[in-house]
Amino acid sequence: MSSRIERALVTGASAGIGEQFARQLARRGVALTLVARRAERLEELAGQLDADVEVLPADLTEPGDLDRVEARLRAEDQPVDLLVNNAGFGSYGALAELDVEPQARMVELNVTALLRLSHAAVGAQLARGRGGVINVGSTAGFQPDPHAATYGATKSFVRSFTEALAEELRGTPVRVMLLAPGFTATEFQDVADIEPGVLPRLAQMTPEPVVAAALRDFARGRTVSVPGTANTLMQLGADVVPSSVSRRISGLVHRRFAGTS
Numbered sequence: 001m002s003s004r005i006e007r008a009l010v011t012g013a014s015a016g017i018g019e020q021f022a023r024q025l026a027r028r029g030v031a032l033t034l035v036a037r038r039a040e041r042l043e044e045l046a047g048q049l050d051a052d053v054e055v056l057p058a059d060l061t062e063p064g065d066l067d068r069v070e071a072r073l074r075a076e077d078q079p080v081d082l083l084v085n086n087a088g089f090g091s092y093g094a095l096a097e098l099d100v101e102p103q104a105r106m107v108e109l110n111v112t113a114l115l116r117l118s119h120a121a122v123g124a125q126l127a128r129g130r131g132g133v134i135n136v137g138s139t140a141g142f143q144p145d146p147h148a149a150t151y152g153a154t155k156s157f158v159r160s161f162t163e164a165l166a167e168e169l170r171g172t173p174v175r176v177m178l179l180a181p182g183f184t185a186t187e188f189q190d191v192a193d194i195e196p197g198v199l200p201r202l203a204q205m206t207p208e209p210v211v212a213a214a215l216r217d218f219a220r221g222r223t224v225s226v227p228g229t230a231n232t233l234m235q236l237g238a239d240v241v242p243s244s245v246s247r248r249i250s251g252l253v254h255r256r257f258a259g260t261s
């Protein structure tokens with residue numbers, strides 16, 4: 001994106017990586033539109049930021065709420081020139097042993113909402129002649145993920161979709177970037193019900209360097225941002241190791257998260 005970002009809409013801004021996007025963008029003087037279900041968390045964050053903040057509570061798995069956020073992205077008043085599609089969740093376990101409804105809701109949030117919001121943002125931004133989108137995937141999108149089969153597949157979608165869209169937009173004033181973090185210390189692990197102690201803090205990044213790397217890579221015009229040396233090595237490994245091997249390794253790791261090893 002060549003021109004300055006004046007307003008960013010961040011989904012999943014009530015916690016973790018999304019909250020950190022809000023904090024770092026506010027420090028750069030960017031006005032914000034914050035989206036998540038927990039309105040009180042968004043209001044509290046808005047009160048802490050020295051920025052023009054609009055709070056837009058929404059459950060992105062509810063079609064009516066999703067429509068409202070799409071409409072906000074298309075609005076010409078206080079236009080959004082950066083969308084951060086960050087809201088998402090995961091879960092671990094063998095598919096046959098999991099309730100299907102949360103798995104289907106994961107697809108609605110991690111895939112359908114991200115697709116619809118990308119579509120709304122990019123269409124409006126092309127018409128305005130400026131803009132950008134950061135889609136938050138995961139290193140889980142680099143290979144099949146047994147015992148996190150749905151989550152890994154949603155993040156493979158985010159990777160493929162974002163890289164393809166970036167190519168479609170080549171030569172236009174609108175850019176999209178994939179951010180693929182590895183394990184990051186947020187509420188994600190609680191939401192995913194990962195067995196306490198299985199994932200040591202030392203094996204995780206904090207959200208601050210993840211978001212700093214993302215914003216730096218976006219400013220440099222990168223299409224893919226993978227923060228952290230270990231995660232970059234994992235990406236390179238996934239590019240050369242056959243999926244028959246990488247899926248075995250990934251399955252062994254994820255079984256431990258679900259407490260089934």
Ligand SMILES: NC(=O)c1ccc[n+]([C@@H]2O[C@H](COP(=O)([O-])OP(=O)(O)OC[C@H]3O[C@@H](n4cnc5c(N)ncnc54)[C@H](OP(=O)(O)O)[C@@H]3O)[C@@H](O)[C@H]2O)c1
Nearest residue numbers: 012014015016017036037038060088138183184186187188
């Ligand atoms: N943490 C990791 O290890 C890790 C690694 C790789 C990728 N990621 C990805 O990073 C992104 C952010 O995750 P995080 O680690 O920051 O997790 P987090 O701390 O649990 O934050 C998730 C955010 O998504 C929002 N959200 C969840 N369901 C929603 C819904 N139906 N509608 C609207 N907002 C919703 C939550 O807000 P409300 O509950 O208030 O709605 C929260 O703000 C996700 O896409 C995740 O897959 C995380």
